[in-house]
C-alpha cells in the first residue's frame with residue numbers, strides 16, 4: 001500500500017496558523033508560570049513542597065477543563081540539603097560560596113578540612129595517580145562552554161557526577177567543582193551528583209564561578225598550601241511518596257500524544273525556567289488545542305512529571321505505569337530547557353516516517369524555527385517511553401543564557417521573557433495540533449535492549 | 453596683585469600627557485586590586501579581617517616605595533551579622549533571600565513572625581497613621597532608578613536608614629525593604645541602616661529584588677494575610693580598634709594633596725568595586741607621579757580609610773587627627789564608585805579659584821572626561837576635611853551598572869574591567885600631577901558651622 005504524501009489539508013493548515021496567532025498572544029502560560037513559582041515556590045523532588053505542587057497541578061488542570069486529572073504516585077529515595085558552607089582557612093581566610101550537589105554525602109559534623117589540590121579538568125583528575133591524595137580536597141576547576149544548543153552542559157556535567165567518585169578513589173576527603181554554569185554570579189549551581197559507584201564518593205559541592213576563580217587565584221598567590229574547610233549537612237530517607245500529575249484532553253481515538261514538563265525543581269530557586277516554564281508552555285498549548293471546536297483526533301495527555309532533578313523518578317515511573325498501553329502512545333515530547341525561543345525542530349521518528357517532519361517544519365517556519373535532525377532527545381522524562389519504542393520530538397530552545405541561571409537561586413520568574421514564552425506556546429500548539437490530526441503515525445523506535 | 457592665568461607649562465602639559473599614556477597601560481592597579489580582594493577578601497570595618505587589610509596596606513605601600521607609611525588608629529563601635537534568614541510562613545511557604553542592614557538590631561532568637569504590610573514607597577510609610585501596625589512586619593517596596601551619576605542611590609538609601617525607624621514608631625516588629633540596587637539577582641544589598649533615632653528602630657533587612665517581587669506577588673495572590681518570619685542575629689561591641697593606613701610621596705613643600713579610597717568593605721563580597729578599586733586606582737596613580745624625576749611640588753598623601761561602610765569612622769578620625777595641619781591640605785579627593793570610566797570632572801574650589809578647573813579639564817579631555825560643576829562631593833571619607841575648609845574634586849565615574857553589584861556578594865574581582873580601571877588610573881595620575889604642580893592653591897571652602 002502506498003503511503004499518502006504527508007500533508008495538512010488547507011483547513012488544517014489554517015487552524016495550525018490560527019493556533020500560532022493565539023499562542024503569540026497567550027496569557028495563560030504566564031499565569032501558570034507565575035502561579036506555580038509564587039504559590040508553591042521551590043519544590044524539591046519528594047519534599048512536602050513537591051506534594052503541594054501536585055495539589056496545585058491537580059487544581060490548575062481541573063480549573064482549565066482537563067479531564068481524567070489524577071496523581072500517579074511512586075516511591076523514591078529522598079535527599080535534601082540541610083546546611084552548607086565553605087571557607088579558606090589559610091593562608092587567606094574568607095568564606096566561599098558553595099552548594100551541595102544532589103545526593104552528596106554529608107561531611108562529619110563541624111566539617112572537613114584539607115589542603116586543596118586543583119585539577120584544571122576532570123580528565124586531568126582521572127589521569128592522576130590513584131594514591132597521594134589522602135586527606136586532600138580535590139578541586140576540579142573545569143569551565144563550561146556557552147552554547148546555544150546546550151551541548152556545553154553535556155561536557156560539564158561529567159565533573160558533577162564523577163569528581164566525587166574519582167576523588168574518593170584517591171583517598172581525598174571531599175571534592176569541589178567549579179559550577180556547571182556560564183554566569184559570573186555568586187550563586188553556585190547545584191544538580192544531580194552521584195551516578196553509580198556511590199560507595200567511593202566523598203562529599204561534593206560546587207563553587208560559584210567567582211569563588212572558583214578566587215580559589216584558583218589563592219592557589220597561585222599562596223606561598224604554601226591552601227587549606228579549605230567544607231561543611232555539608234544533608235538529610236535522607238530511604239523511601240518517600242512522590243507522583244506525576246496527569247490531565248487529558250480526550251481525543252476521538254484511544255491514541256495518545258504525551259507532552260509535559262517536570263513539576264519538581266531544585267530547592268535553591270523557584271524553578272521558573274527549570275521547569276515551571278515547561279509546565280506552563282505545554283499546558284497552555286494543550287489548552288489552546290483543546291479549545292478548538294470538536295475533539296482532537298488523538299488524546300492529548302499533559303504530564304507534570306515529578307522528581308526529575310533528583311533522578312528522573314517521575315519519568316521512569318510513568319513509563320513503568322503505562323507499559324500496557326505503550327502501543328497507544330503515538331508521540332512524546334517534553335519542554336525542559338527554559339523559556340528561550342524555539343529555534344529548531346528535531347524528530348526521532350522511524351526512518352520511513354521521517355518525511356512527516358516536513359509537515360511540522362512547514363508550519364513552524366513563520367516562528368523562525370529551522371528544520372533539525374532525526375536524533376531528537378525528547379526530554380529526560382520521556383526517556384522511559386522512548387526506550388519502549390515511542391517516537392519523540394524536541395522543540396529545541398535557545399539556551400545561550402540558560403546556564404547562567406540553571407539550578408541556582410536565580411532561577412526565578414523575573415528571568416522569563418513574556419514574548420519568548422509566547423513563541424514557545426505558539427510552536428507547541430501548532431506542533432501538538434499537527435501531531436494529533438496528521439494521518440498515520442510516526443513509526444516505532446527500537447526498544448532499548450532489543451536487537452536492532 | 454593680579455593672578456597669573458591658570459595654565460601648565462609646555463613641559464608640564466607633556467608630562468601630564470605621558471602620565472595618561474602610562475596610566476592607560478598600567479598593570480599596578482590591577483595587581484593591587486587582585487591582591488587585596490584575594491589575599492584579604494571581605495574586610496568589615498572593625499573586624500579582624502580589616503586589621504589584616506591594614507597590615508596588607510602597610511606592606512603594599514612600603515613595597516611600592518611610599519614614605520612615612522603608618523597606621524593611624526581610632527576606636528569605633530562594632531556590628532557584624534551572625535546569621536540571617538526569612539521565609540514566607542503562609543499561605544505560600546518558601547524561603548526569601550534577605551540580608552541584615554548595617555547596625556540592625558537582632559530579632560529574638562528563633563526570629564519574629566508577623567503579617568506583612570506593604571508600602572510602595574518610604575513616603576507612603578511616612579504618611580501612614582502612627583498606630584495600627586502593632587505586631588506587623590513593614591515592607592517598603594520602593595524601587596531604585598538606574599542612573600549614570602548614581603543619583604538614584606541618594607533617593608533609595610532613605611528607605612534603608614528610615615524604614616526601620618518609621619516601622620518601629622508604628623509598633624511594627626520588623627522592617628523589610630526592597631534592596632537599594634538595580635539588578636535582578638538573588639543577592640540582597642546590605643548597607644548602612646540606622647541614622648539617628650535608633651531607639652525606635654526595629655530589626656531591618658533587605659530582600660533581593662527578585663524576592664521583593666515575589667513577596668509583592670504573594671500579597672497580590674493571597675486571599676488573606678501573608679505571614680513572614682524574619683530571623684536576624686548580630687554581634688556588637690562598644691569599642692574596637694580600627695585605623696587608616698597612610699603613605700606618602702614627599703614633596704618639595706609641606707603642602708599636602710590627600711587622596712585615597714576606603715580599605716574596608718561589606719562582609720558579603722570581596723569589595724572589588726567598593727572600594728578596592730579606589731584603593732588600587734589612587735595608589736597606582738600616586739606611584740606613577742612619584743616615579744617622575746624629582747620630587748613633586750606638594751606631598752602626595754595616599755590614605756586607605758578604614759570603616760567607611762559602617763559609619764565613615766576612618767574619614768572622621770582622619771580629619772580629627774589632622775586638624776592641626778589642616779591648612780597644609782591643599783586639595784582632597786576619594787575614589788569610591790567602582791571602576792567604571794571617569795566621564796566628568798567636578799570641583800569644589802573657592803569661587804575665585806574656579807578657573808583652575810579648566811587646567812584639569814583640558815588635560816583630561818583626551819580621556820573623554822567632560823567638564824562638570826563646582827559642587828563636587830569629593831567622597832565620604834574626605835567629608836571631614838572638606839568640612840574643615842579643604843577644597844575637593846570628584847572624578848565622576850560611570851555608575852550605570854554599579855548598583856547591580858554594590859554591597860552584595862557579587863562585588864568580586866571578575867566584575868572589574870581592566871581597560872576601564874586603567875582609564876581611571878590615567879585620569880587620576882594626570883589630575884594628581886596637576887594638583888601638585890599648579891601654581892597657587894584652590895582657595896578654601898566655608899568651614900561647616902561657620903557663618904558664611
Ligand SMILES: [Zn+2]
Nearest residue numbers: 262274275336
Ligand atoms: Zn529540567
Ligand SMILES: [Zn+2]
Nearest residue numbers: 266274309407
Ligand atoms: Zn534541572
Ligand SMILES: [Zn+2]
Nearest residue numbers: 714726727788
Ligand atoms: Zn564605598
Ligand SMILES: [Zn+2]
Nearest residue numbers: 718726761859
Ligand atoms: Zn559602600
